[in-house]
Each structure stands twice: as structure tokens, then as C-alpha cells.
Amino acid sequence: MESAPAPGENIAVLRKARGLAQAKLARAAGISVSYLSKIEVGTRPVTPPVVAALAKAMRVPTQRIYGQPFLGPSEQADLLNDLRSAVRRYTLPREDVPAPEQLAADVARAMQLRAETNYLELLGMLPKLLGQATATALSAASGEAGAWTQVVDVYGCAYAAAHRLAQPDLADMIVSRQTWAARQTWNPEAEVAAAWNEAGTYQSAGQYEDGLAIVERAVIQYERASDRTPARSSVYLGSLHLRGVVLASREKDEQATAAHLRKAKLHAEGIPHDVLRHNLTFGQENTALYELAAHIELGKPNKAAEMADPLLKRPPTTLTPNRLGRMYIDMARARLDTRNYSGTEEALERAFRIAPQMTEVHPMAREVVRVLFVLHQRARPKLMEMAKRTGLTL
Structure with missing residues (x-):
């Protein structure tokens, strides 16, 4: 892990480079001068909504404030470059089609590594796995929906790694590929998984209102789907509402936060033990964690x-x-x-x-x-x- 300036230090450097006094920047971001001063010297943490407000005021992406804590001549950077290359050639996979049982096992392993937060091992297998899953889907008779669903799941793992390792441009590209693959599946649940990550890209950028619009659109589309599985609907609708809880609470919209949380709890009533499907975790326990986080965001x-x-x-x-x-x-x-x-x-x-x-x-x-x-x-x-x-x- 390579050293990197803290967000407060980055804020101070960016502010001074733009010739902004603390009072002017604080006013533009809607925070007090005292709070901004404490952020810059390191005695108060800078929260995601404040990062978003400061980034907007200084006209920089949020990642300029967070920085890149692990980039450089490192193992992570090399692995991320390999993933970026594989995502770029999404219609031109170089890999051969593997045996179906081997591909299924590898996809399951990638999803397990994502859930375990083992990002280094996951990054090591993703470029090849993306190529194999895509080659399989492209060669499947009539674009077999199950093969494309596997592609969606692998892109979901790739998004998690790119997002967590602070690569917003790569995460955006991955989501566009995941959405493309989801549209080949005729599977409304795969489309929810893609929409959940798409809303996440807006969340990372601090564009909470736009993220909420993605959530609302995905809820409507899924509820209209004639081929959705009623017994499984709660997992996908509930997951979308949990994303809505985060976005609304960071937007400081208590009414919208309460509405999404109420709907999530209703969907969770029949799911006491959380389940994991298409990289989405949902149930009563996970819903409680989102409620805890919402209290923090709402002050x-x-x-x-x-x-x-x-x-x-x-x-x-x-x-x-x-x-x-x-x-x-x-x-x-x-x-x-x-x-x-x-x-x-x-x-x-x-x-x-x-x-x-x-x-x-x-x-x-x-x-x-x-x-x-x-x-x-x-x-x-x-x-x-x-x-x-x-x-x-x-």
C-alpha cells in the first residue's frame, strides 16, 4: 500500500489552486467554515455528501478529493490495467469457450471472492473470465439467455472491484457493458443487478438525485415485467430500495429515505435469512445495516x-x-x-x-x-x- 494524501489535504490543495478562501468554498458547499477548517487539518472526517458538495463547488470529480491510495507501480495497478483492457474489448474476446461446468464454477468462485472482499484474487481471474463468459454468450445458439446472465454476474464482480478500488472511470465503463449484457438476457433480475450498479456510479459521483431516478425507473420496469418470478421479486425490489435508502439519505431527504426504507422492510419481512443473488444481498439483517447507515447520513x-x-x-x-x-x-x-x-x-x-x-x-x-x-x-x-x-x- 502506497502512501497518499488524505482527502482533507487534497481539499486544501485544490482550494488554494483555485484561489478560494475557506469562507467562500464553505459557503458554496453549504458547510461551516469551522467544519471545513477541521476537515483540512484532519480533526473531522469528510463524509461522502460533503465530498460531493465540495467537488461540485470546485468543479472536480469526487475522486480528485479521495485520491488514489494504491495506484502506481504496484500489483493492484497492473491487475486493474488488465481488467480495463478486457472490458474495453467487450465484443472481441480473445479467450476460447470453456466447458460449461468449468465456466459455471469459475463464475461462482468470482462471486464468492467478491462477497469475501478478496479483490486481488478476484482481479487476477476477471480478465480471462470476462472473455470466456462473453465468448460463450456470443457463440450460444440464439444468444442463450443463461449465458448472458453469467456475463452480467461477472461484470457485477468487476464493478465491485473497480468501485471499491476507487476507479470511477473503469466502474462507469463496466456498468455500461453490464447493462449491454443484461439487455441480451430477457431476464428482469439481471437488469435489476445492472441498474443497481448504475445507480451506484451516480452515488460515487455524488449525483444522488440522478441515482434515485435510476432506482425509481428500475423499480417500475421490474414491476412491469411479465416474466419476473413472484417468489423472488422481494429480493430484487428490496435491493433497489436499499440503494434508494443510501442515495436519499445522502441527499438529506428524510421523507424519501423513510419511504425507501419502509418498502425495503416490507420486502424483507419474508426473508429472515439474507440471500445473495446476482451479487445482490437482501434480507432483514442487511436492511437493518442500511437503516443504521441512513441515521448517520441524516445527522x-x-x-x-x-x-x-x-x-x-x-x-x-x-x-x-x-x-x-x-x-x-x-x-x-x-x-x-x-x-x-x-x-x-x-x-x-x-x-x-x-x-x-x-x-x-x-x-x-x-x-x-x-x-x-x-x-x-x-x-x-x-x-x-x-x-x-x-x-x-x-
């Missing part, structure tokens, strides 16, 4: 902390590491906002334990670690280790 960290305490004592048992890791990161953020610093560190430790590769590069995990470090926590060896793992400039 209610005390409510989030109240939800976090019992979840820490009895963690969900049916969720994959990528969801559990995100849960612990959100818990750490809530505890930081309530000045429970020892509890913050405890939650971060669990995130590193359950989903190390995701936690090392997750923007909010890095921000929480950075703020803890700045707040006179340098003598804590576990925190020092976490700071090193996130590649922070110390």
Missing part, C-alpha cells in the same frame, strides 16, 4: 450508535464479509461522531479482521482512522497498525 449518530451496540454484541450470522465489513465501518463512524473513541477503534478492528482488503481502501474507514490518529491517539499500537494498512501519510 443522527446517536440513533446509529444505539443500533450498533446490540449488533456488535451479536453480529448478523447470514451476511457476507463485504456487508459485515461495511457494517463495522459505519459503526466506527457513528461512534466517532459520538466521541466514543475506544468504541470507534474496536469497530475498526473488527472491520479489518472480517474484510481487510475492503477496509484498507474504504474512504470512510481511512477517514475515521486518520481522525483518530490526529486526535492524540499516536501512542496506541493497534491504531498505528491500522494507519499503516490504510496507507495514510503520517
Whole structure:
């Protein structure tokens, strides 16, 4: 992991390069000068909605603020370049068609690696797997729908890796390819998976209103689909509403957040044990985690902390590491906002334990670690280790 400036440092550099005083930038972003000052010096974490507001005010993409914590002459960069090349030639796969049972096994393995947040191993297999899955679909008689669904699932894994490793341009390209493949499937569930990721690209860019429009459109299209499976509908509609919860809460729209959360809970009533389909996780436990995160985004960290305490004592048992890791990161953020610093560190430790590769590069995990470090926590060896793992400039 290579060192990179923290978002606060990037904000200060970009602001000064544009000749903006703190007061002018803070006013344009809708935050206080005091808050902006604390972000720049590292005593307050910068949240995704604030990043979006600052990026818009300075006319830069959000990734210019987050930075690239792991790029350079590294294994990750090489693997990402290989994936980028494979995605670019999406209609020109160089790979041969594998045996059906081998392809199915490899797709299942990729989906497992994604759920486990094992991004390095996943990146290692994705370029070849994308080519093989696409070659199979292109050669299938009459464009067999099941073969194209496999392509959609592999692109879903690729999106997760590109998104988590802070490659927004690659993530955008992957989503366009996934949408293209989904349209060949005649499978409304595959189209939901693609729409879920498409909304995610708007979420990453801080364009929450547009992301909500994607969600609403996908809900309407799926509900109109005559060939959707009634018994499975709740998983896909519920997943879309969970994406809506994130987007609406970051937009600070409490009414829309409550509406999406209410609908998600209704769909989750019959799914006590979370299921994973087409890279979408849904059920009562995952819905609770989205509710916790929404409280944080809406400026209610005390409510989030109240939800976090019992979840820490009895963690969900049916969720994959990528969801559990995100849960612990959100818990750490809530505890930081309530000045429970020892509890913050405890939650971060669990995130590193359950989903190390995701936690090392997750923007909010890095921000929480950075703020803890700045707040006179340098003598804590576990925190020092976490700071090193996130590649922070110390």
C-alpha cells in the first residue's frame, strides 16, 4: 500500500489552486467554515455528501478529493490495467469457450471472492473470465439467455472491484457493458443487478438525485415485467430500495429515505435469512445495516450508535464479509461522531479482521482512522497498525 494524501489535504490543495478562501468554498458547499477548517487539518472526517458538495463547488470529480491510495507501480495497478483492457474489448474476446461446468464454477468462485472482499484474487481471474463468459454468450445458439446472465454476474464482480478500488472511470465503463449484457438476457433480475450498479456510479459521483431516478425507473420496469418470478421479486425490489435508502439519505431527504426504507422492510419481512443473488444481498439483517447507515447520513449518530451496540454484541450470522465489513465501518463512524473513541477503534478492528482488503481502501474507514490518529491517539499500537494498512501519510 502506497502512501497518499488524505482527502482533507487534497481539499486544501485544490482550494488554494483555485484561489478560494475557506469562507467562500464553505459557503458554496453549504458547510461551516469551522467544519471545513477541521476537515483540512484532519480533526473531522469528510463524509461522502460533503465530498460531493465540495467537488461540485470546485468543479472536480469526487475522486480528485479521495485520491488514489494504491495506484502506481504496484500489483493492484497492473491487475486493474488488465481488467480495463478486457472490458474495453467487450465484443472481441480473445479467450476460447470453456466447458460449461468449468465456466459455471469459475463464475461462482468470482462471486464468492467478491462477497469475501478478496479483490486481488478476484482481479487476477476477471480478465480471462470476462472473455470466456462473453465468448460463450456470443457463440450460444440464439444468444442463450443463461449465458448472458453469467456475463452480467461477472461484470457485477468487476464493478465491485473497480468501485471499491476507487476507479470511477473503469466502474462507469463496466456498468455500461453490464447493462449491454443484461439487455441480451430477457431476464428482469439481471437488469435489476445492472441498474443497481448504475445507480451506484451516480452515488460515487455524488449525483444522488440522478441515482434515485435510476432506482425509481428500475423499480417500475421490474414491476412491469411479465416474466419476473413472484417468489423472488422481494429480493430484487428490496435491493433497489436499499440503494434508494443510501442515495436519499445522502441527499438529506428524510421523507424519501423513510419511504425507501419502509418498502425495503416490507420486502424483507419474508426473508429472515439474507440471500445473495446476482451479487445482490437482501434480507432483514442487511436492511437493518442500511437503516443504521441512513441515521448517520441524516445527522443522527446517536440513533446509529444505539443500533450498533446490540449488533456488535451479536453480529448478523447470514451476511457476507463485504456487508459485515461495511457494517463495522459505519459503526466506527457513528461512534466517532459520538466521541466514543475506544468504541470507534474496536469497530475498526473488527472491520479489518472480517474484510481487510475492503477496509484498507474504504474512504470512510481511512477517514475515521486518520481522525483518530490526529486526535492524540499516536501512542496506541493497534491504531498505528491500522494507519499503516490504510496507507495514510503520517
